[in-house]
Amino acid sequence: EFRRVLFRSDRAIKVILRSSFESEQPFLREFEGIRRYEPVSRRCPSLVPILQVGRDEAAGCFYSVMELADPMPGPAPEGGPAYRARTLRTDLTHRGRLPVSECVEVGLAMADALETLHGAGLVHRDIKPSNIIFLRGRACLADVGLVSEAREGSSCVGTAGYIAPEGPGLPPADLYSLGMVLYEISTGRRLADWPSTPPEWLEPGYTVEWEFHEIVLRLGARDPARRHRDARDLRDELMLLRGGRSVRQLRARERRNRLLTRLAILASVMGLSGWGLLAVRESRA
Numbered sequence: 263e264f265r266r267v268l269f270r271s272d273r274a275i276k277v278i279l280r281s282s283f284e285s286e287q288p289f290l291r292e293f294e295g296i297r298r299y300e301p302v303s304r305r306c307p308s309l310v311p312i313l314q315v316g317r318d319e320a321a322g323c324f325y326s327v328m329e330l331a332d333p334m335p336g337p338a339p340e341g342g343p344a345y346r347a348r349t350l351r352t353d354l355t356h357r358g359r360l361p362v363s364e365c366v367e368v369g370l371a372m373a374d375a376l377e378t379l380h381g382a383g384l385v386h387r388d389i390k391p392s393n394i395i396f397l398r399g400r401a402c403l404a405d406v407g408l409v410s411e412a413r414e415g416s417s418c419v420g421t422a423g424y425i426a427p428e429g430p431g432l433p434p435a436d437l438y439s440l441g442m443v444l445y446e447i448s449t450g451r452r453l454a455d456w457p458s459t460p461p462e463w464l465e466p467g468y469t470v471e472w473e474f475h476e477i478v479l480r481l482g483a484r485d486p487a488r489r490h491r492d493a494r495d496l497r498d499e500l501m502l503l504r505g506g507r508s509v510r511q512l513r514a515r516e517r518r519n520r521l522l523t524r525l526a527i528l529a530s531v532m533g534l535s536g537w538g539l540l541a542v543r544e545s546r547a
Contacts, residue, residue: 272330273313278407280322293317293324295409299384300326303406306378308371310395310404331395331404350401350447351391359450359460362474366504368394368401368447369477372440373497375403380433380493385412387430388420389439391446423453427484434486437496441481441489448474456482473509 283289293315300312310328317324331347334356338344346352350368353360360368372394379386386393386409393405408419413431424442426435442453448471449459457479463471477499483489490496499509 274328274330275325276328277323277325291410292407296326296406299406299409302378302382302384306374307400308375308402309378310397310402329397331397332399348396349392350394350443354391354447360447362448362471365444365448365474366500369444369500370497371401372403373493373500376436376440377493377497380412383412384409385431385433386436389436389443390421390424391443394443428486433492434489437481437489437493441478445478445482448478473503476509477503
């Protein structure tokens, strides 16, 4: 439950009721997750900062106070609420697919958020367009109700379509979810259409779109080992693209260098083997 409260500036209060859980354990687990996230949230401008966390045992709930998302632009619909939060989902709904330049900025903001979160030993587990809000025009990762410690065998939570094939418990799974988000906002297509692209991207002049799609394909790889090593690796590629350089050419150079390294190692091993055989023959002679 979200409530909007007027202080010197607007704040959002999220109230979590014990009665909405079947047992005490998941309620307490979510409360502890929010408490762990609170200090981390203020280390990065791409994380929605939690200003206060509290628990009211008598009322059977806990709450968190956070900054309020930017309002959606334009007048509110007749009869609707005066305030509507601007999220990546509302942008996608009202604008359609977003320019790749904007998608790059969203990706960079989320890479910063995940680097901070993962560096603290936490994972989000529910990255999707409606959980990315805008604060003062900047995309920020929000709705941290499923944040937990990074560990294998985590319970299967999250939103269908954004959950990694291996489950949501480790940092690579967050990267997969982000890949699905970036695919959706850049192509305007459903996740069921993965990895197809708009037909006009096949025409000349869509080089940047294909370069961005190359990054998205890596994020969305079913094998976690084929995804980016971490959020910093993702940020490096997005910064490369933002600077007008080619991610594909970088990958080709990396593959070539890896091949040359393997060949050099193989040649060295074969050379040592040959030297060993020669030494044995000479000793026998």
